[in-house]
Amino acid sequence: xxxxxxxxxxxxxxxxxxxxxxxxxxxxxxxxxxxxxxxxxxxxxxxxxxxxxxxxxxxxxxxxxxxxxxxxxxxxxxxxxxxxxxxxxxxxxxxxxxxxxxxxxxxxxxxxxxxxxxxxxxxxxxxxxxxxxxxxxxxxxxxxxxxxxxxxxxxxxxxxxxxxxxxxxxxxxxxxxxxxxxxxxxxxxxxxxxxxxxxxxxxxxxxxxxxxxxxxxxxxxxxxxxxxxxxxxxxxxxxxxxxxxxxxxxxxxxxxxxxxxxxxxxxxxxxxxxxxxxxxxxxxxxxxxxxxxxxxxxxxxxxxxxxxxxxxxxxxxxxxxxxxxxxxxxxxxxxxxxxxxxxxxxxxxxxxxxxxxxxxxxxxxxxxxxxxxxxxxxxxxxxx
Numbered sequence: 021x022x023x024x025x026x027x028x029x030x031x032x033x034x035x036x037x038x039x040x041x042x043x044x045x046x047x048x049x050x051x052x053x054x055x056x057x058x059x060x061x062x063x064x065x066x067x068x069x070x071x072x073x074x075x076x077x078x079x080x081x082x083x084x085x086x087x088x089x090x091x092x093x094x095x096x097x098x099x100x101x102x103x104x105x106x107x108x109x110x111x112x113x114x115x116x117x118x119x120x121x122x123x124x125x126x127x128x129x130x131x132x133x134x135x136x137x138x139x140x141x142x143x144x145x146x147x148x149x150x151x152x153x154x155x156x157x158x159x160x161x162x163x164x165x166x167x168x169x170x171x172x173x174x175x176x177x178x179x180x181x182x183x184x185x186x187x188x189x190x191x192x193x194x195x196x197x198x199x200x201x202x203x204x205x206x207x208x209x210x211x212x213x214x215x216x217x218x219x220x221x222x223x224x225x226x227x228x229x230x231x232x233x234x235x236x237x238x239x240x241x242x243x244x245x246x247x248x249x250x251x252x253x254x255x256x257x258x259x260x261x262x263x264x265x266x267x268x269x270x271x272x273x274x275x276x277x278x279x280x281x282x283x284x285x286x287x288x289x290x291x292x293x294x295x296x297x298x299x300x301x302x303x304x305x306x307x308x309x310x311x312x313x314x315x316x317x318x319x320x321x322x323x324x325x326x327x328x329x330x331x332x333x334x335x336x337x338x339x340x341x342x343x344x345x346x347x348x349x350x351x352x353x354x355x356x357x358x359x360x361x362x363x364x365x366x367x368x369x370x371x372x373x374x375x376x377x378x379x380x381x382x383x384x385x386x387x388x389x390x391x392x393x394x395x396x397x398x399x400x401x402x403x404x
Contacts, residue, residue: 023063030193031063034161037191038071041159042124049154049190051162051181056374057200060163061129061311065094067161068127073100078125080106081153083133086292087311091129093290109134110144113152126157130311131164132176137347139173151184167370170306173347175360200313202378204228215370217332223397231316231379232400234393238279238383241318245381248316249300255316256294257281258304258372260365261342262322262385274303276320276385284308306368309375317376320383324365327389337361 023031034050041048054060072078082088088106095101109128116123128134134149135142146152154160169176182192201208206224214220223232235241242257249255263274271282284302287293293308303320328334337358340346345368346361373380384390 023059023066024197026197027059027063027195030195031067033191033193034063034067035071038075038125038159038161041189042075044189047154047157047160047188049160049162049185049188051164051185051190051192052195053164053166053178053192054195055165055167056371058195058197060165060195063195064127064129064161064163065091068105069098069101071125071127072105075125077123078105078127079112079123080127080129081109081112082106082129083109083135083149084130084311086287086308087130089290089292090312093292109149109153110142113146113149113156114143116156122156122158124158125161126153126159127161128153129163130168131162131181132166132169133310134176135173136175136180137173148184150181154185154188167367168310169367170310170364170371171345171347172352172357172360172364175352175364177363200374200377201230201380202228203230203232203380207232211373214333215366215373217334217366220327220331220333220392220396223400225399225401227400231381232397233379233381234390234397235318235381235383236390236394238276238318238320241381241383242279242281245316245318246300248379252315252378254294254314255318256299256304256309256314257302257318257320258309258375259283259320260306260322260324260369260372261340261345262324264341274320276383279320306371310371312375313377314375315377316379316381317372318381318383319369319372321369321385321389323385325369325384325389326386327392331392333366333389335362335365337365340365 037050052060068080091106092103095103095106131150135144136148138145164181166176166178204227207227210223245255245257259274265272273280273282281301281303284293284304293299294312294314323339324336326334345364382393384393
């Protein structure tokens with residue numbers, strides 16, 4: 021893909037920053053911020069493809085196994101790029117600690133997924149992965165989106181990030197223009213207000229060349245997703261947390277009215293989940309679609325989300341069934357910890373709402389939320 025003029029200017033700014041600080045004796049940090057779909061990963065991929073061939077000891081880190089598969093696949097198709105350049109942060113940190121080594125350059129995609137507390141289950145014994153990586157690197161390039169933080173063990177916000185990089189020479193750039201979704205700016209604004217818990221207003225009639233619908237029946241939504249997948253490919257069902265572990269043939273099901281499909285199965289292959297044909301009959305989660313582009317996405321807004329009395333999107337953390345989301349953190353005071361639960365759940369839905377390039381279909385578990393969304397979307401012209 022071709023970069024816009026602004027994206028190309030940001031790319032050159034990062035390259036100049038890197039070459040400048042490679043000549044110095046400090047640990048320098050460049051942060052690229054932006055919402056999902058603003059082109060952060062596109063810039064990062066082009067950046068690393070160039071710098072890895074100019075700067076020895078360069079590594080690309082991402083704490084997302086499915087996304088790592090995509091980058092390694094791209095590396096295998098790109099001359100002079102090696103799959104070993106792309107690593108998980110924990111493996112990278114532990115290896116360098118053991119060897120007592122430092123590297124010239126680290127590039128981190130989805131840095132909001134880095135651990136910000138110890139996680140002995142995953143063999144991370146430090147206090148903060150980003151801090152460790154910065155101190156092991158001459159230059160660190162970070163892509164960060166606070167609206168995609170999903171678990172308390174990787175709890176970040178912009179203030180925490182800026183406080184961590186304050187001791188080091190650093191630059192911060194924000195990307196704002198949306199490129200992934202073909203939706204118009206009015207729909208993007210509506211989604212922002214919806215997620216933030218503002219009063220839910222009617223969906224603007226002018227939403228651009230985008231297929232946005234609300235379904236009372238999740239099964240009918242799945243049937244349309246199947247048709248879109250047959251025609252365009254990369255159309256998948258997804259859901260938020262909130263569905264109890266109901267087993268059928270050893271698989272955990274998402275049950276919503278007449279709709280019954282299993283959650284995404286653990287992917288042992290090198291092919292990303294959404295690119296495997298059999299996954300049309302599974303329900304994707306934030307763990308399999310974060311960072312990916314889908315042509316069409318069906319989203320089940322699960323039991324933790326409801327319509328408040330004053331017509332806002334409410335969140336009930338007690339209805340979460342994903343035990344990995346809320347791990348206790350003694351470094352967060354009780355009020356901050358409770359507030360983080362609300363933010364993490366809104367973020368999890370936000371991640372799903374930014375995946376669909378051509379279209380997005382919604383079904384809400386809460387009947388009041390479902391009916392109100394249908395009412396608010398009644399004026400939209402359906403694109404078939």
